[in-house]
Amino acid sequence: MRALRPVSRAYDAIIVGGGHNGLVAAAYLARQGGKVLVLEKNDQVGGAAVSSEIVPGFKFSRASYLAGLIRPSIVKELDLHKHGLRFLPRDPSSFTPTKTPGQHLMFWDDETKTAASIAQFSKHDADAFPKYEAKIGRFRDLIQPFLERPLPNVSFDELQRGNLMAFARLASQHFDLLTHIFKYKKELAEFYELLTAPASQILDRWFESEMLKTTLATDAVIGSMAAPSDPGSAYVLLHHVMGEVAGRKGVWAYVEGGMGALSNAIAASAKQAGAEIIVNADVQEILIDESSNTNGGKKKGRRGDDASIDAGGVTGVRVVLGDGTEMEVSSNFVLSNCTPHRTYTELLPKDRQASLLGEDFLKRIQTTDYSCGAFKINCAVSELPDFVCAPNKGTGPEPHHHGTIHFENSMHELERAAAEAKTGRPATRPVIEMTIPSAIDKTIAPEGKHVVQLFVQYAPYDVDPQVGTWADESFKESFVRRVFSVVDEFAPNFSSSVIGYDALSPLDIEREFGLHKGNIFHGAMSLHQILYLRPTPEYCDGTTPIDGLYICGSGVHPGGGVMGAPGRNAARIVLQDAE
Template sequence: MKLLRRSPASFTPCLDGRSLLLGPDAELNSSEIAKFSKKDAMAYPRYEEQLLKFCKFMDSLLDSYTPEIKRDAHSLMDKVKDKFEKSAFWSHLLQQALTLGQKDMLDFIDLLVSPAAKVLNNWFEASVYTPGSGYVLLHHVMGETDGERGIWSYVEGGMGSVSLALSNAACEAGAHIITNAEVAQVLVDENTGSATGVILENGREVRSSILLSNATPYKTFMELVPSGILPEEFLQAIKNCDYSSATTKINIAADKLPQFCCCATDTDEPGPQHVGTIHIGSESMEEIDLAYRDALNGLPSRRPLIEMTIPSVLDTTISPPGKHVINLFIQYTPFKLTEGSWEVPAIRESFAKRCFSLIDEYSPGFSSSIIAYDMLTPPDLERVIGLTGGNIFHGSMNLDSLFLMRPVKGWSDYRTPLKGLYLCGSGAHPGGGVMGAPGRNAASVVLQDHGSLSKTI
């Protein structure tokens, strides 16, 4: 699997002719931010340094399974071992907190619980209501490639290359993978109350004493596990999780690159503005807030927030010469509309054209460059991919849905009330994102419970 580094990481064009490029290059960041505020350009390195401290603090939490209370510790030895492991975890966390120091720890808590606008206002003089200063300041520092912070990458061949690399590694280790085989139901032994395998949609049974589900918590427990098996209290908690989503994905085939008004150029060749994530409609926090409020009222945003990426700029394997693949990640689109339905072609087409027209304001002629497009609204994401509510993270990433509360209180350690069934997807700690942490952590728990495994699915 080949990673293609994106630098700069983000680009925000403005209608007033200015623009903002951000990435791992400190000098570039300084000169770009100085176009809006020289004082902010000086403050930004310190802001970024603090974020990096916080990222390092979070790393150990992301890469470890949670210190959940063990439910099957019956012997005195098991109970002592469990208490020792929990004490070691919290002791290590406390040591890290002490390393941060009281001021940084308070700032970290403030970052977690405060609105982004408040955090940004504490650091920068340019109001978050002025062009280019709002949405992207928190964006690029979270990326990491080969251990380097602030580096985002495309995967050559598209994101399917990640799945292919994982499957190749699994097969080399002796795994047998069945594809194009949808699971209809989890099999449960009536005598032992344990999972014994799955039934596929075609009726075939696949037997195993250990199951790991990468589906959402709702789909796993409410749809795949037979009724009457799981405790009602647990099911109620799963049902009450926040699966709401307001994102739509549009994949575009285009016959040329978008050229932005704020980047005067006499060539059609790719520039730094095409490499990273391009933010459209994010010139101010006020603009973002208005788009969000539309969705709260059951309306697709009148001026949606659009994240555009053009992976074909770096990855020549995914499009013919001179053509490009353009991906739009769009907010905000409610799952249910107050008027009409996403199933109505005219409503879908109207919203797509609204997005294209907004991009035209920054890049005239963009709409006319579109050869074809594919649109996935929240209901499409649920129907096609199985994402409950269309939520790409398998559930809310709010503070009340993270760590010991993910997916629900008391069941954060990948184990479930059904013996032999584990949760290994984004609905488990630490949540969504292309990082593999939930699966890796879940595998560690399975190995802890069962030792060396010969048969799993």
């Protein structure tokens, strides 16, 4: 039995989990003078945004692999460039090879070159593409301000009762957003369609080329189990243009040194502001007071008037350090960067979860959709992929090695893969996005060698037992070989060039990064789990039913990706509640 050693001092706020959102929250709280502690169970901060040298000499962005969603306001306010952050934009940004020499699709910064590439497959589509980009860009501009703040935490019951005070409070607090929306009033019907329609329907309306539609459709299904024909998949088409780097909209970039360099820059900013960060510190439990809802300075009434709900508030956490020491650390404010599932069902006292949260709330958390289907393979290779359609001219990177490489040429390939995954079977022909960051970033691989990253779908977490299990290494290995064989169809030298690799199945993603069921977004980004419904009605702003407990990770609005907005929003709410 480990000895319990209480900590000698209290903190103004404790962050559970040193992922990028937790670090962002810590930085903002510390900059306001708070005594902040970040507890990270792994041996480095960053969560899924980390750089790891799995194969000696090669530095992998082990899970997340592209930057673009990180809010420009966060980069500026936390001085991340001064702390070592360096974006490496890509041109071209996208390459879709075929098996025919000389035939491929590329998206360039230069619109004329992009149009010429698309025209190989359809002159109509080449003319339509700039108009499509402009339309999707307008929708991006419409939604951007909603990423910069918490959504109003107004009771649905109030609104359903027609409570005029609730409406007035909404209008007064968010008048600028209402004014912003009014500017787009003529496009709101189209935007509503984008939110709810199948991606295939939207793309069929704009384009005729299977090559172009399929390349764009991969953005509509990334990190999900949805097919392009599923209602709501069109919303994720915004992913294609949501990136923003150095003031350039629609741009995605590598981070020099891998994604861990981004997390390290945020951590450095937090430390400079006075935050304390401890790694190898595994939080076992969030401690809840059993007395009353009167913890100093905290907002009252999180749970409304339901007398059946426990009135306790947060008092700190119980943590096990790397040397086995177990201790209790006290604070009246705890921010969880974990998924809502882990926060509510694993970190709260199990015998009090129903009374602390309420049966209805707990059931909603337990039944949240965490389907994803993501599988990640990081490869160290001895040479660059040599594509049949665009043979290498020398040993150095060609332009088509710079961007995201897609291996699907028809929508049917996406549909069939998704259909198989929905039955619990990993896709026979996996959907693959390849990136080669070492083509631009010279700091992550030995000279002449490269890092190749493969983001793969569809690999369901819950595999049909008659098919296999991710706990079986041979089953996982067979899927990796299936992925490699698809790449070999387009670049025959690929498999033989692999020096070593690191494969992360959905089960591995869950175990390594604490992402429930391997969902990379802390919960599916489907229509019933975004905006006010993320993770539940009335708690989309990062607050929880428990006084002093907040969620600062991607499980709350505005959701997943290396964005930082949930952390920034949660810090804002905590500072308001601490007044």
